[in-house]
Amino acid sequence: MKRSFGAVVAVAILTLGLTACGSSTGSEGGSGASSSSGASSSSSGSGCGANRLEPGSSTTVHLTSAGRDRSYLVSVPKDYSADTPTPVVMAFHGRGRTSDQMEKLTGFSDKPAIAVYPQGLTGSKGAAWQGASYASDADDVKFTGEVLDKVESDLCVDTDRVYAAGMSNGGGFASLLACRMSDRFAAFASVSGAYYGGTRAGCNTAGAVPIMEFHGTGDPTMKYEGGNGKGGEYISVPEYIDQWVARDQCSHEAEVDEPVDGVEHRVFADGCRNGSEVQQYRIDGGGHSWPGAPEGMGTGRDTPSLPATDLIWEFFQNHRLSEHQ
Numbered sequence: 001m002k003r004s005f006g007a008v009v010a011v012a013i014l015t016l017g018l019t020a021c022g023s024s025t026g027s028e029g030g031s032g033a034s035s036s037s038g039a040s041s042s043s044s045g046s047g048c049g050a051n052r053l054e055p056g057s058s059t060t061v062h063l064t065s066a067g068r069d070r071s072y073l074v075s076v077p078k079d080y081s082a083d084t085p086t087p088v089v090m091a092f093h094g095r096g097r098t099s100d101q102m103e104k105l106t107g108f109s110d111k112p113a114i115a116v117y118p119q120g121l122t123g124s125k126g127a128a129w130q131g132a133s134y135a136s137d138a139d140d141v142k143f144t145g146e147v148l149d150k151v152e153s154d155l156c157v158d159t160d161r162v163y164a165a166g167m168s169n170g171g172g173f174a175s176l177l178a179c180r181m182s183d184r185f186a187a188f189a190s191v192s193g194a195y196y197g198g199t200r201a202g203c204n205t206a207g208a209v210p211i212m213e214f215h216g217t218g219d220p221t222m223k224y225e226g227g228n229g230k231g232g233e234y235i236s237v238p239e240y241i242d243q244w245v246a247r248d249q250c251s252h253e254a255e256v257d258e259p260v261d262g263v264e265h266r267v268f269a270d271g272c273r274n275g276s277e278v279q280q281y282r283i284d285g286g287g288h289s290w291p292g293a294p295e296g297m298g299t300g301r302d303t304p305s306l307p308a309t310d311l312i313w314e315f316f317q318n319h320r321l322s323e324h325q
Helices: 005-018 099-106 140-154 169-180 237-247 308-317
Strands: 058-065 068-075 086-092 114-118 121-123 126-128 157-167 187-191 211-216 227-229 232-234 255-257 263-268 278-283
Touching (some): 086 099, 114 140, 169 187, 211 237
Parallel strands (some): 086 114
Antiparallel strands (some): 068 114
16 A cells, blocks of 8 residues: 555646636625535535536635624636536634635645635634634534535535545644544545644544544644643644544554655555545654645744645545445
8 A cells, every 4th residue: 555655746746737726806695504414315516507606716705604704715626617526625724824824825726626715713812713722612513514515505516525624723623523524524634733622522423534644743833742732732643643543443553654754654544444544644853834835834844845735635536425434
């Protein structure tokens, strides 16, 4: 199962050449429906055949969730067709950040997918997501389901290929979604994640969950060995990985390779239930950043030679929701 890093980059270059995101911005009103439960029996959402958002554009959409005005940024691929079910990547920003910043940080809008960047509500320490003590009292899991419902009604979504990723507090929230919404997302990724106690609610009953994690051993914000942060106590990255390996019932023996100098890539896939897997990139001395992101968008040492977005996208493409039910 050892992977070729050069092949990953080659695939990434090809996919980057297929689509591009426009820069137009607009707004659209609307209220979200309640989140549905269970995976759809069809691979396409209700929005197929409609054309409610312009291909090649990024648009801010508003909806009402629990009486509050909420929003998300949605980027539609330039070659999007209303008759072709398209995958979705939802990307959650870190504490104090915005959906616009998350789009620039990750570049998921350059992939052949509908990229969705939800905006967190302001808590005690800036915009944040459920699972950390500094977050607002909003039910962000419910909000996420409402956003997904709205995206599926506005666009032609492949409901078998819906994915979630996040950075820092957003990475912790993506992990919470892995516990609470494994019936709607096919795979998850967390980068420099904040694994506070609240991010593990519901994990004991989660389905089989493919998950990928990136973390620097020199992260000054969310320490690799765990600690006590602005949102409370958080577990170490090795403990976090061990928990997901156990939940997915994988063998604790990992296949290990070194895609770039100073990066250990571990893959737990043997014996995992329902085709799930756990992957980790341990970045020696790496800081609190999204590897491969534009310079200056993190703290501590960057890892420009490790393209996290490309690796996450390739990981996502290997998983379908129907395979893990």
